Amino acid sequence: MRKILLTIILAIPMMGYCGFIDWITGYPEVKAKIEKRLEQKYHGDKFEVWDVTWSDNLGGYNFKYKPINAEYDYTYKGSYLSKRDILSANNYMTTKVTHQWIDVFQPLVDKVSKNNLIFGSLDPQSPYQWRKMKKDPMDKALHDLYSSNPVDIKKWIAEDHNAIAGSISIFIAMPRTAEGVYKTLKLIEQINNKLRSYSFYSYKLEVITYDVPKGFNIEKYYYEVFPSFKTSHGWWFEEGVQKYAWGYLQIKSCMKISEFEKSCNNYRDRSTGEFDLDLIKKYSTADRIHNLNDIVNNFYIVNDFGKPDKCDPILGCYGRWDTRSRSNILLKNSKYYQQLEKLINNQK
Structure with a gap:
């Protein structure tokens, strides 16, 4: 538990306060953008998005998503490059x-x-x-x-x-x-x-x-x-x-x-x-x-x-x-x- 707390404390200066809050709360603004982009990509289908995480290697966010009230009740993984507004989430299709x-x-x-x-x-x-x-x-x-x-x-x-x-x-x-x-x-x-x-x-x-x-x-x-x-x-x-x-x-x-x-x-x-x-x-x-x-x-x-x-x-x-x-x-x-x-x- 102490190691976890120490990791969090050390991460705050690196992220900044706002970034830390986003990290703790699951990047709510990014999550909302991803849900909107998924809805656009799939012509109005609604999705639940969660487990949004930042990836330094990707330079963007990884996430999980699931269609709401769809015939196929599967969970998928995707990625989102926010700076270029590029969404990669093709598994649903x-x-x-x-x-x-x-x-x-x-x-x-x-x-x-x-x-x-x-x-x-x-x-x-x-x-x-x-x-x-x-x-x-x-x-x-x-x-x-x-x-x-x-x-x-x-x-x-x-x-x-x-x-x-x-x-x-x-x-x-x-x-x-x-x-x-x-x-x-x-x-x-x-x-x-x-x-x-x-x-x-x-x-x-x-x-x-x-x-x-x-x-x-x-x-x-x-x-x-x-x-x-x-x-x-x-x-x-x-x-x-x-x-x-x-x-x-x-x-x-x-x-x-x-x-x-x-x-x-x-x-x-x-x-x-x-x-x-x-x-x-x-x-x-x-x-x-x-x-x-x-x-x-x-x-x-x-x-x-x-x-x-x-x-x-x-x-x-x-x-x-x-x-x-x-x-x-x-x-x-x-x-x-x-x-x-x-x-x-x-x-x-």
Whole structure:
């Protein structure tokens, strides 16, 4: 207690009396400015702001904020540079966009299995040589998004699809049978076609199937363990659910367009400067999928909960769970393929 009092006493001359009062009371004037700027940024939405603190490194204030009477009851962090009147508080918009984006795919996934969890995102992207352009399409996409009221991702995608990257990760309970594989492939085909129809800058589709015990709800379990994650990748390494994983697919798209060059079409070998065709091919696997057999060639059967790529004692794991950390075989080489082939041929 004495140390705390001594720290406060020593801080008073450095801050000045007024600064000390602001510090003690939580910077009420700054708090009011932040609330006003948030309301302007989000077209009249009201916010509660608290835990306002000064940061010497930032040269501004950090704070926490929460929408009042909003559909999504989350707490966010932001920053405010008062001298330049710059507010950085984009996570609320990210939540709005993410929920609308997931809602597009939720009915499709629920038809196959209601025991599922979906992650998704939509993020503006810049062209490969954006510095040579008069205006970066990513800047326009961001402006259009934050100018919309209310936020409508369908309109946003229609206007700015060339500068938007989409991502969907689906974690779904499916029986570990040939019929379960077949249903999964049909779902993947449907979702990939949906993603392709948007003509995005790029997109990624990931699907992991689980053979879970009766009563095990994937989404419910996620929210139980989520508070323990130190990074956003924690879920991919959560043994309590990943030990039930048996099927895995990840495909990416980077369709060429006439408007501009994309970064995902321009990976180059650092030593030669030539195009890295293997890497470019890796980032365009979805573009070569036209039927179920093409999906079969990208689907893996996995076993044995494995170790992640890289883990830190404090930060946790910051590689992605994928087939590299599991023993795996291509679906085409698995015991399910013979019966699966009959199911695929019967649909033709």
